[in-house]
Amino acid sequence: MTGGSGPYEAVIGLEVHVELATVTKMFCGCPNAFGAEPNTLVCPTCLGLPGSLPVLNRAVVDLALRFGAALGFRVPETSIFARKNYFYPDMPKDYQISQYEEPILVDGRLEVDGAVVGIERAHLEEDTGKIIHVGGGGRIHDAACSLVDYNRAGVPLMEIVSRPDLRSADQARAYVSELRAVLEALGVSDVKMEEGSLRIDANVSVRRAGSTVLGTKVEIKNMNSLRSLGRAVDHEVHRQVALLEAGGSVTQETRHWDEEGGVTQPMRTKEASHDYRYFPEPDLVPLAPTPERLGRVTAALPELPAARRARLRREWGIGEADARTLVGRRDLADYAEAAVAAGAPGAAVANWCTGEILSHLNETGVSAEVLPLAPDGLAELVALVGDGTLSRPLAKDVLAECLREPKRPRQVVAERGLAQVSDEEELGAIVDEVLTRHAAEVEAYRGGDDKTRKRKRGFLMGECMRATRGRGNPQVLSRLLDERLA
Amino acid sequence: MPERAAPITPEEVAHVARLARLAIGDEELAGYTADLAAVLDHAADLAALDLDGVEPTAHPLPLRNVDRPDEVRPGLRRDEALAGAPDVAENRYFRVPRILGDEG
Numbered sequence: 001m002t003g004g005s006g007p008y009e010a011v012i013g014l015e016v017h018v019e020l021a022t023v024t025k026m027f028c029g030c031p032n033a034f035g036a037e038p039n040t041l042v043c044p045t046c047l048g049l050p051g052s053l054p055v056l057n058r059a060v061v062d063l064a065l066r067f068g069a070a071l072g073f074r075v076p077e078t079s080i081f082a083r084k085n086y087f088y089p090d091m092p093k094d095y096q097i098s099q100y101e102e103p104i105l106v107d108g109r110l111e112v113d114g115a116v117v118g119i120e121r122a123h124l125e126e127d128t129g130k131i132i133h134v135g136g137g138g139r140i141h142d143a144a145c146s147l148v149d150y151n152r153a154g155v156p157l158m159e160i161v162s163r164p165d166l167r168s169a170d171q172a173r174a175y176v177s178e179l180r181a182v183l184e185a186l187g188v189s190d191v192k193m194e195e196g197s198l199r200i201d202a203n204v205s206v207r208r209a210g211s212t213v214l215g216t217k218v219e220i221k222n223m224n225s226l227r228s229l230g231r232a233v234d235h236e237v238h239r240q241v242a243l244l245e246a247g248g249s250v251t252q253e254t255r256h257w258d259e260e261g262g263v264t265q266p267m268r269t270k271e272a273s274h275d276y277r278y279f280p281e282p283d284l285v286p287l288a289p290t291p292e293r294l295g296r297v298t299a300a301l302p303e304l305p306a307a308r309r310a311r312l313r314r315e316w317g318i319g320e321a322d323a324r325t326l327v328g329r330r331d332l333a334d335y336a337e338a339a340v341a342a343g344a345p346g347a348a349v350a351n352w353c354t355g356e357i358l359s360h361l362n363e364t365g366v367s368a369e370v371l372p373l374a375p376d377g378l379a380e381l382v383a384l385v386g387d388g389t390l391s392r393p394l395a396k397d398v399l400a401e402c403l404r405e406p407k408r409p410r411q412v413v414a415e416r417g418l419a420q421v422s423d424e425e426e427l428g429a430i431v432d433e434v435l436t437r438h439a440a441e442v443e444a445y446r447g448g449d450d451k452t453r454k455r456k457r458g459f460l461m462g463e464c465m466r467a468t469r470g471r472g473n474p475q476v477l478s479r480l481l482d483e484r485l486a
Numbered sequence: 487m488p489e490r491a492a493p494i495t496p497e498e499v500a501h502v503a504r505l506a507r508l509a510i511g512d513e514e515l516a517g518y519t520a521d522l523a524a525v526l527d528h529a530a531d532l533a534a535l536d537l538d539g540v541e542p543t544a545h546p547l548p549l550r551n552v553d554r555p556d557e558v559r560p561g562l563r564r565d566e567a568l569a570g571a572p573d574v575a576e577n578r579y580f581r582v583p584r585i586l587g588d589e590g
Contacts, residue, residue: 022556029559038578039568043561049570059556080544087507089582102544132579140585147579150567275505280544288550 003245007209010237011217012166012202016179017159018189019127019197020063026126026156027054027097027284034195038149046154048093053283060156062297063188064104064124065289067158069298070186071119073108078288081124081281089148090128098125100278104287110182111306112175118163129153152196158188164203164214169233173226176200177328181305184330193225200229205250206240215240216250220264222257232257236264308333316346325354332358335368338375344382352378356396360403372406373399381409388473389419422473424480427464430472431480434463445485457485493523 002008022032028045044052068075082100103123110117129150136142160179166172180198183189191198200223205215220236223229240250255264303311309323312333318326326333336353340346357378361368373381381399384390390398390413398412413419421427435442438460445456464477499519503510510518561567568574573581 024556024558028561029554029557030561031558037564039564039580041561042564042567043559047562047567056553057556058553061553078550085505089580089585131585133585134575143584146582146585147575148582149579275501277505282545285545285547285549285552290551 003241005245008206008237008241008244009209009211010167010169010233011164011205011207011214012168012172012233013164013217014162014166014172014175015159015201015203016162016176017157017199017201018183018191020060020156020158021187021189022057022059022063022156024057024059025154026057026060026124027154028052030154032155033151034192034197036151038147039151041151042153046092047150048091054097054281056284056287057156060124061104061287061289062293063156063186064122064158065294065297066186066301067122067183067188068105068108069294070182070301070304071108071110073105073119073122075105075289075294076102078102078286079104079123080286081284082278083281084125084276084278086276088128089146090131091153092129092150096126096128097281097284098278099123104289110175110178112171112178115165115171117165117175120161120163122158122160125157125159127152127155127157164205164217169230169237172202172233173230176226176229178305181328181330185302185305185308187302196224199224202229202233202236204233204236204240206237206244216252218250218252218264219254220257221254221267222259224259228257228259231262232264235262239264312346312350316340316350318347318350322350322354325358326350329358329361329368331368332361335371335375335378339378339382342376342379344379345386348382348385349378352382352399356399357403371403373402373409377402377408384409384413388422389413391420391470391474394418394420394470418471420473421468421471422476424476427468427472427476428480430467431464431477431484434460434467435484438463442485457481460485494519494526 019032024030025032025041025046028043030041030043030046033041045054065075067073079099079102081097083095084098084100085095087094100123103121105122106120108119108122110119129148130152132138132147132149133140133143134147135144140146162175166175176198180191183198184191189197193199202220202223203217204220205217207213207215218236218240220232223232236255243250254267256267257264305327309320309327312318312323312326313320326336332353335357336346336349339349339353357368357371360371378399381390381395381402384398385392385395390409395409398409398418401407401412402409407415441456441459445453445460448456461478461481464481465472465474468477496515496519499515499522500510503518564578568577568580571580575581
């Protein structure tokens with residue numbers, strides 16, 4: 001980023017909150033589930049009723065430790081929980097149980113496109129309830145009253161705080177994207193941003209290129225997709241540089257990303273006032289993972305996305321972009337690997353999976369695990385193209401049908417009589433018929449210059465293909481046509 | 487020997503009261519400041535102890551890792567959960583008054 005008076009550098013740190021994929025909440029036995037009827041997943045503990053006490057869910061700790069082991073975090077001998085006190089009805093206790101001075105994980109790192117991004121800490125905390133503002137267009141300032149659903153109150157969260165190691169909006173997106181893939185591969189979170197199970201705040205500052213002093217940082221909230229993260233950070237960097245160029249200074253504050261307006265705006269002071277009076281949670285004892293427990297977690301780590309991408313590139317001979325697309329979705333990568341295990345070549349499978357199948361998944365919002373076409377069905381389709389039964393365009397039609405209803409590719413080919421025709425006698429007769437029907441074009445071809453010949457040949461080839469209703473083997477047809485035109 | 491902390495100021499008392507949503511009038515401020523100063527003074531006796539080499543503790547009990555398995559346990563029915571609320575909406579939600587009032 002360059003201003004009128006020279007180049008600037010953006011300095012970005014991210015706080016990523018992920019909901020952990022447990023069965024129950026963090027401190028009580030209520031289900032951890034999305035989309036239930038309001039206030040049906042609650043109990044005295046998550047409602048903060050008098051006399052209730054929190055008891056830590058051990059799966060929360062195991063998931064955090066798994067994440068820690070994967071990204072090289074240090075696990076302090078003990079960590080403790082703290083009360084973060086504030087008045088806001090999203091927590092009925094008027095405090096949120098979090099970790100403050102002694103988090104469960106410190107000093108991790110994630111490699112993103114060859115650069116190492118430091119992660120200062122990751123700590124555990126409980127999620128808050130959901131508030132709906134009524135009246136005043138749903139805005140807090142103008143609302144007449146607010147409605148609260150405590151189903152999400154007490155759902156386990158891990159907050160992952162990066163160091164200010166990111167230098168651009170693109171790099172920030174790449175970091176979150178890789179982090180998401182890691183969390184998904186580990187089974188730590190289902191990382192669905194649209195359901196709020198992954199949320200991001202960004203700390204952004206700018207400084208003169210080459211400077212090692214940090215500028216005044218601004219915290220940005222309310223970015224609910226990778227796209228809005230990129231847009232918000234970009235906008236904020238430009239805003240700060242423009243301020244400095246105009247001789248002004250950046251104010252340390254919290255700003256709200258306005259998705260529609262495409263700008264960040266200051267939050268009113270009340271919302272941003274931070275004085276949480278943290279103190280150790282007296283109802284919970286310290287957490288001290290034993291070496292045995294750490295050993296168990298480390299031993300059970302699955303293959304991480306970076307290693308998986310490298311393996312698929314090596315074994316299937318595919319490029320980094322395809323490997324990244326595949327591994328970006330664990331369900332898709334698993335599907336592709338199952339198709340390859342069923343006998344199909346990796347490159348062809350990757351081609352279908354990053355193309356038509358991924359489009360279908362994106363359009364329908366379903367997981368590859370529930371596609372009507374099982375992975376060995378995709379292998380069957382790949383084989384049908386490989387042995388010349390189907391041309392690529394016909395194979396696309398067959399795939400579309402197999403993604404709509406549970407049919408095998410061979411079944412569709414048989415039902416619709418789609419099998420590619422390679423029989424020379426049959427195709428030869430068709431070519432002859434086309435040439436007879438278009439004698440004038442054949443004349444023009446024979447007497448024409450190169451340009452005319454090329455055009456006429458294209459026309460005749462198209463007519464031949466049409467006469468086979470798209471089923472003619474293009475290589476065979478082409479050769480037969482050229483033999484006759486020679 | 488560590489020094490005693492500076493006495494609490496009326497401004498700090500007013501700030502703490504605001505954070506705790508306590509409406510304290512100006513006429514009460516001096517009284518609360520003196521009371522709190524006495525409490526803090528008492529706590530400051532701890533500062534007189536020689537605690538070199540003593541690890542800070544977050545909890546008085548010598549316990550670690552008290553946890554439970556990740557298994558669902560029955561909670562409250564919604565009508566039970568809402569029964570104690572001062573106000574509800576649609577028999578589904580807790581209803582709270584306007585969150586950011588005139589002071590916001």
